[in-house]
Amino acid sequence: MSWQPRRMETYPLWIGGKEAVGRGDVIPVEDPATGEIFAQCHAASEDDASQAIELAQEVFKSGIWAKKPREKRALVLDKAAELLMKNLPELIVLEVKQTGRAVREMRAQVPSLVRWFKYYASVLRTEERPVFPTSGKLHNWIDRKPLGVVVQITPFNHPLLIAVKKLAPALAAGNCVVLKPSELTPLTSLLLGPILKEAGLPDGVFNVLPGYGASTGKALVSHPLVRKVDVTGGTVAGRAIGSIVGGNLARYTAELGGKAPLVVFQEADVDAAVNGIAFGAFVASGQTCVAATRIIVQNTILENLLSRLRTKAQFIESRMGSPTNPNATMGPLISARQLANVETLVGEATDSGHAKVVCGGHRLTGTSSFDGLDFSKGYFYPPTILEFPSKDAHSRTRIWHEEAFGPVIVLVGFDTEQEAIDLANDSDFGLGAAIWTKDLSQAFRVSEEVNAGIVWVNTHHRNDPSSPWGGTTGPSGVGSENGLEAYNAYTMVKSTIINYAPSEESLAAEDWFKENDGVVRYG
Numbered sequence: 001m002s003w004q005p006r007r008m009e010t011y012p013l014w015i016g017g018k019e020a021v022g023r024g025d026v027i028p029v030e031d032p033a034t035g036e037i038f039a040q041c042h043a044a045s046e047d048d049a050s051q052a053i054e055l056a057q058e059v060f061k062s063g064i065w066a067k068k069p070r071e072k073r074a075l076v077l078d079k080a081a082e083l084l085m086k087n088l089p090e091l092i093v094l095e096v097k098q099t100g101r102a103v104r105e106m107r108a109q110v111p112s113l114v115r116w117f118k119y120y121a122s123v124l125r126t127e128e129r130p131v132f133p134t135s136g137k138l139h140n141w142i143d144r145k146p147l148g149v150v151v152q153i154t155p156f157n158h159p160l161l162i163a164v165k166k167l168a169p170a171l172a173a174g175n176c177v178v179l180k181p182s183e184l185t186p187l188t189s190l191l192l193g194p195i196l197k198e199a200g201l202p203d204g205v206f207n208v209l210p211g212y213g214a215s216t217g218k219a220l221v222s223h224p225l226v227r228k229v230d231v232t233g234g235t236v237a238g239r240a241i242g243s244i245v246g247g248n249l250a251r252y253t254a255e256l257g258g259k260a261p262l263v264v265f266q267e268a269d270v271d272a273a274v275n276g277i278a279f280g281a282f283v284a285s286g287q288t289c290v291a292a293t294r295i296i297v298q299n300t301i302l303e304n305l306l307s308r309l310r311t312k313a314q315f316i317e318s319r320m321g322s323p324t325n326p327n328a329t330m331g332p333l334i335s336a337r338q339l340a341n342v343e344t345l346v347g348e349a350t351d352s353g354h355a356k357v358v359c360g361g362h363r364l365t366g367t368s369s370f371d372g373l374d375f376s377k378g379y380f381y382p383p384t385i386l387e388f389p390s391k392d393a394h395s396r397t398r399i400w401h402e403e404a405f406g407p408v409i410v411l412v413g414f415d416t417e418q419e420a421i422d423l424a425n426d427s428d429f430g431l432g433a434a435i436w437t438k439d440l441s442q443a444f445r446v447s448e449e450v451n452a453g454i455v456w457v458n459t460h461h462r463n464d465p466s467s468p469w470g471g472t473t474g475p476s477g478v479g480s481e482n483g484l485e486a487y488n489a490y491t492m493v494k495s496t497i498i499n500y501a502p503s504e505e506s507l508a509a510e511d512w513f514k515e516n517d518g519v520v521r522y523g
Helices: 045-063 071-086 088-101 102-125 159-172 187-198 214-223 235-247 270-286 299-318 336-351 417-424 438-449 483-489 504-507
Strands: 009-013 013-015 018-020 026-030 038-041 138-146 149-154 176-180 206-208 226-232 251-255 260-262 292-299 356-359 384-387 406-413 432-436 454-458 489-497
Touching: 009 235, 013 045, 013 102, 013 187, 026 138, 026 214, 038 187, 045 149, 045 176, 045 206, 045 214, 045 356, 045 417, 071 088, 071 102, 071 159, 071 187, 088 102, 088 187, 102 138, 102 159, 149 159, 149 214, 159 187, 159 226, 159 483, 176 214, 187 206, 206 406, 206 417, 214 226, 214 235, 226 235, 235 251, 251 432, 251 483, 260 417, 270 292, 270 299, 270 406, 292 299, 292 417, 299 384, 299 406, 336 356, 336 384, 336 406, 417 438, 483 489
Parallel strands: 009 038, 149 176, 149 226, 176 206, 226 251, 260 292, 260 432, 292 406, 384 406, 432 454
Antiparallel strands: 013 018, 013 206, 026 038, 138 489, 356 384
């Protein structure tokens, strides 16, 4: 499998192990760095969605994948990892083109995806089957069986990463998958189809149906044959999808919104904290669910940290340019709509007088001094720092409470440890958080009190296949990705109980309706 960029290439659906023409609207795919429509993609209609699910159900029932021995499934996942590495150059080029992410980011991120296939291949080889204690001469063992057809819905910000994070445990467990990527970035997900087919995955086990959420997405999650839906996206969409899935009594996992606090104590290494803030806030142009957007700094070091952070942000801005430039630091936002959302939230906070701009704060226009790119054709927004001059002013702004999904941080000070904890927990979200301190006792105390499903200490954005990833509150989602938790969530438990007592013993103890009185078992 190889991909070469061709002007206005049209990408079909991937159903049943082959390309298929979609019967929905054609989706234009835009390069957010230039505003150019460089490709288009077939969209799946409601009929396409129904047919794909019904095909996947037939494949599941056949047992060609669901009943394949564990070692054979593990070998396919290992082969998928090998082929993913082989096709990295083409995948990275296309991932940069459709997302606008800087190529230096994609060269680091995309190769890491092989870890998920390898991890879940290892799970298949090492998972133990428990035998539970029971009364009498009984053995009760537990198997984990695949659910059936599962639907996965992925967002625009990490198309390949999030698809693979969901796919690996679902396929390891033996399910059949229908994936709907974001209509903004559908292309690399489609290229996973040929890769998995070459790896030995049977036709129909993995299907990719691009389309819009209101039509394709709704048709997929509403189908009664679907036994689980796994979505990464915004909270509003997550609630809507959850209500549909619940009506079908299907399983549901959702990784939704975040407004991650990053707390810096006076005991921290300030330079290390500044580097951590810059990475946590500005990688992917701030378009991550765990972006460090609320920076909470002890007042004794606030002025020093702010000065260094401003310098770092201005350096990043000075090296913004074409995402294909290997030395460019940061790319554009994904779309004009996303740019407008960021501009609105920043404008409301500053126009009201609640916040002042330390740096950034306006869309980039004109020509990049770094590499000559015309910023005005894309959706570039620089690293932006907002400071609140008066106490509690932050709480009166939407940008403190709502997910901007852009490279904008709000910075507030604190005096006491409890005040820092209260500020960190001043959010409806509970996904990611970070703490910077060299005081180990303080790190333990604060991490225990911060309301987040993932807490990093002296680092940010760390992500491993073995480490659960999920929120603690409804707006941040339901369930977890990664680890055994994700694998188990793609299975159902089957309990088998065998009576191994001799016939004479069973006859004596198990005749409930014998003529003579006597002790009979119950349970």
